[in-house]
Amino acid sequence: MNITSAGAITDSSGATIAVTGLATINAGSNAITLGDNGGDTTNFGSLNVTGGAVTVTEDSATDLASVNSASLNVTSAGTLTATNVTSTGDITLTASTGDMVIGTITGGNDVTLNATSGTIDGSGTVSGNLATINTQTIGLTTEPTMNVNSLTLTFTDMSGGFSGKMLSGAALVNKANVTIVSTPGTVRIGSWLFDGSGQDVQDVTQEFSSYSSQTSTLTDMLSALEPVLADPDFFNEETVSINIDIEGELGMPGDEEIANMSLEKEILLQIIDLKEKLESLDRGDDVSMSSEQVEQLKRDIEEDIAKLMKKLAASNK
Incomplete structure (x- = not known):
């Protein structure tokens, strides 16, 4: 026509x-x-x-x-x-x-x-x-x-x-x-x-004032990133850049400064593995451990996460 x-x-x-x-x-x-x-x-x-x-x-x-x-x-x-x-x-x-x-x-x-x-x-x-x-x-x-x-x-x-x-x-x-x-x-x-709330999970600007708040916020951030890691396209990129505003016990700049980190996939996967171990302990999956042993292991894992974050900070100075 x-x-x-x-x-x-x-x-x-x-x-x-x-x-x-x-x-x-x-x-x-x-x-x-x-x-x-x-x-x-x-x-x-x-x-x-x-x-x-x-x-x-x-x-x-x-x-x-x-x-x-x-x-x-x-x-x-x-x-x-x-x-x-x-x-x-x-x-x-x-x-x-x-x-x-x-x-x-x-x-x-x-x-x-x-x-x-x-x-x-x-x-x-x-x-x-x-x-x-x-x-x-x-x-x-x-x-x-x-x-x-x-x-x-x-x-x-x-x-x-x-x-x-x-x-x-x-x-x-x-x-x-x-x-x-x-x-x-x-x-x-x-x-x-x-993420599902519409928050930008790749440029996170969040204050951290203690180990507990650092670990909690990092856990939330990594939960949002998990589907990204499952995407094959993720492994075609060398790094994922995440901006985090850190203060307090990590010795990072205060809340007026941003620490720009290039978050390598290997370290990201290590932190996620530690996060999963923390979640497993919270669920009580391992009944062979006493409550004191569980709490000590949680503290050890949180310290390991803090060390990884310090390593990231040092590599980006």
Whole structure:
């Protein structure tokens, strides 16, 4: 199907549009509104659209082969594939019951991607001012690039400990511009890592005033990092950088200074092993030990953790 109009393009209420192949629709700078009525039946094989304000609601899977518009709002009843989408204004894409595949999505302002009943994947790039993403998971098969000034994320599922994996584009330079509304799993954006509470677990700035608070905070941090260690991609990197603000008995700078540590994987794994031993003692797994022996072993493990942290600090002076 090939339609060119000097004015707006709409369909009448209750209309049926059935195109098995590519539908090319050009309204110049005028509006295009298709499938917006409840009684409409609208199905395209793929879409090539040029228009002003473009609104399309499709009753099956949607393939946006090429879109050039002033604004765009597309709702698909199946999988929504955004192969090449450009708008000078806002873009809203919704896969109401299916997945979404990201190709190239370029918005002049804000971009909203909704796939709450499915997942979002694709090796493409999302560009714009603010990107808002609502889905079960994103990037667990192929990681899209987020080239936006700020990012708001809501996830409802996870796999292998992760809810999201994305690359960061040149525009996304400040992790403070990432807002995670909710996520059951870890989220990775480039080199940034966020836990289930949305806290940045790779740049932790936390005061430590005693062995007990040091160990407790470190335990919480390492718990958030465990799914990262299980990710094969982790072992392709030489180091993981973690920033910790330390004071008190470790002899580190006070709360106005940050000790920048390059946390080597070998030491990280040693600390996690010690953490697991502490947890085992707290559970009382070893009934062959007296309570005095258990408490002494806990103190020994805490001292070992402190020594490892001192070693990290010394290596980064």
